[in-house]
Amino acid sequence: MRHTYRCPLRWADMDAFGHVNNVVFLRYLEEARIDFMFRLAPGEGDASFKGGSVVARHEIDYKRQLVHRHEPVQIDLWVTRIGAASATIAYEVKDDDAVYVRASTVVVPFDFASGRPRRLSEGERAFLGVYFEEPEAAAA
Amino acid sequence: MRHTYRCPLRWADMDAFGHVNNVVFLRYLEEARIDFMFRLAPGEGDASFKGGSVVARHEIDYKRQLVHRHEPVQIDLWVTRIGAASATIAYEVKDDDAVYVRASTVVVPFDFASGRPRRLSEGERAFLGVYFEEPEAAAA
């Protein structure tokens, strides 16, 4: 199953070249991830994604320029790997007829109190499992 | 040869977790790249990186948290691939005794007038060649 987040743009997301700046797409991915991990995922408090998680890695491919408009852009998000202490999230930023960005992020749950990464809980693994898809052979 | 850019931090680069937000590191890489491609590279006008270039891909690995301080952070930047119409830039964001981020970016010279990518010029290839290093087997 894929989670769909409709991400609002801001006018200032554009840079002097008049299109959405490449760095801002990572901000859009963060928003989609926060909607997924902080709002949709179960659990509150320190032992949850919301209590702390860090990014270990991003890969991002830019396919097409995006210019500011008043309508949100669609971000599809799913899970391609569930490890002991990390997971990989894949995304597609798109409209019905265009893909702007394909990307993936390795996320690590983190305990800010101890300053250390922590293992995924059973509940987190179950939640992530609902959105799991085998990565394609030629995934971005 | 590696180009070294000393990147100033801003206090607001930190997020609610009290460290430099992962997306902001991409902004730091942009600043290093702009110093390299817009200031250091020869040439002005439309037929130069400054006249237009887009990012086709980023890979970024986060190694260590960075907290705001008044001193800049060092970014080493070099070239690991020179293609016909694109080049790959590698970076290390670091202090003397710590590496925060390793990353690479595929950059494509772009003609915004025609809305199309263009080939690297001889001058651009010569410039990039000065900073070329074979990628390591186990490069990030």
Add this chain to the structure above:
Amino acid sequence: MRHTYRCPLRWADMDAFGHVNNVVFLRYLEEARIDFMFRLAPGEGDASFKGGSVVARHEIDYKRQLVHRHEPVQIDLWVTRIGAASATIAYEVKDDDAVYVRASTVVVPFDFASGRPRRLSEGERAFLGVYFEEPEAAAA
């Protein structure tokens, strides 16, 4: 009449103090203004707000902290002055039971081709007039 814009927050709008950073509220005001001047206002092309406008002045009073949540915050926007070559917009950033920010902005239509401010057109004055309210004696 007041224009109401429901402004989405982003998680990274928070700073290391764990609340929406004071500078980001100006970004929210920009989003409300762009919705008002670029989407709602009539006219396309160079001779419209969208073709170019600059900010001459902001005043902003912070009344209450705002913390990230998934629901948008409401921004009410109206016009308190219509001059020959500028107008003043007032705003309230709020929820039903709380005001976070009161602010005002002097906006100047600007012709980027000539690099000069320009006068408001009749159509622009008529549009702004619909949202005009006498400023209160004790306005923020």
Add this chain to the structure above:
Amino acid sequence: MRHTYRCPLRWADMDAFGHVNNVVFLRYLEEARIDFMFRLAPGEGDASFKGGSVVARHEIDYKRQLVHRHEPVQIDLWVTRIGAASATIAYEVKDDDAVYVRASTVVVPFDFASGRPRRLSEGERAFLGVYFEEPEAAAA
């Protein structure tokens, strides 16, 4: 006495109009203020500006456009009011031959532990006094 901060620009501070976005100037003021209040001001720990302070009000006048360049822009900063529980800071963002922005900020020391503003300490008042100037009759 005025405090001078040399503020580095970032390329992405420019918006689609090709100049530094009006909101970003507030970020520059924040950087100047942080240099003044977090680095230059005496004291560490919770009972210091660094331990917490919030902005109660900004006024900002835009005098001239600024375009990205590799050299920092100069920000002069001084104090125009020292109250019991707040102070007003004035700024000029400029080069030798041009003023881009004049602005002022009301800053309130804040105790994030109790969630309440606090009074200025004697040490803070003495520090601010060194940079005090009577506001001009026609101050921005």
